[in-house]
Amino acid sequence: MAKPFSFKVLATDGKARRGVIDMPRGEIRTPAFMPVGTGGTVKAMYMDQVRGVGADIILGNTYHLMLRPGAERVARLGGLHEFARWPQPILTDSGGFQVMSLSKLRKLTEKGVTFRSHIDGAAYEMSPERSIEIQGLLDSDIQMQLDECTALPAEIKEIERAMELSLRWAERCKTAFGDQPGKAMFGIVQGGDNAALRVRSAQALSAMNLKGYAVGGLAVGEPQAVMLEMLDITCPELPDDKPRYLMGVGTPDDILKSVARGIDMFDCVMPTRAGRHGLAYTRRGKVNLRNARHADDPRPLDEESDCPAARDYSRAYLHHLVRSQEALGAMLLTWNNLSYYQKLMQDMRAAIEAQTFEARGAEITE
């Protein structure tokens, strides 16, 4: 029988947790950052480089992959791990959020959401059952429930309606997912910026005894203070012995402050998207390589980094590549940025183990 899904908390420092998720395809050291691999690729990266910077798991998107190349096609070709040559765990988002943020002509009912593809306008239907079916066809290791994320600001009645619908959809996803020992289906807490609704959502999902819990409905443009306040309210209502995943987050500072509130898993397009736009994350802050002041600078981004992209190339060369829109510019900066994010996660894991996380706080991101 496949090794079952298990999560262990190895150390804590305040509300911060150092843990490990054990799955048949490998372990996930938490706090963990998941590089975004929306269409089955972490843009501008080879998968062995993604592994090389220390990522244990990547994120894929049901919405994008069902539209192109199609979930049944990926299944026929052996599943997403085989297709993309990534043998470690994959978490897939369920598609609801992407439908609402990307597609046009969508209609949401109790049954699910119907929408037209943003690629070719073809009509699709996505129900909780179909989302879990697609994630199964992709052979996803951690599958997300189908939910409805409310755009903020919103009327409390609207937030409540979407939160309650998402709870009913969580039950249907749990039923559709069934019992798959080596895999997991996570519920997603909704409730917008309303404390009472967040508590109701978290308590109802906790009662479903799922294998993990995501906090959704955030990183949608709200101030960081609102996001953190929702974590202060939500995390205590979730079981301590299950992983907590904050969707779509975030900057290094967002991640540090969210780990301090008990979050274990993150995903964000920032490091990869920034890399494609000429932006480098370094221990001394962000560097915009488009800026002419780098044209003659022989120094690397970070001579102490163990990532070749940060250590072996001059800023002048990176500036040249970015200005010339050379593919290698996006490749090297994405490599640097993902390495920076994984080093940040590694430093936080070590600080929690050493009980210096609370004390050191912000300096970790420098």
Ligand SMILES: CC1(C)O[C@@H]2[C@@H](CO[C@@]3(CNc4nc5cc6c(=O)[nH]c(N)nc6cc5[nH]4)OC(C)(C)O[C@@H]23)O1
């Ligand atoms: C931060 C940054 C740079 O990330 C970009 C852009 C806008 O924010 C992002 C990231 N924020 C984000 N919040 C989410 C909430 C949910 C949710 O409630 N449910 C489900 N199933 N999936 C979710 C995925 C989420 N991603 O959302 C899109 C629109 C995917 O682009 C991302 O700003």
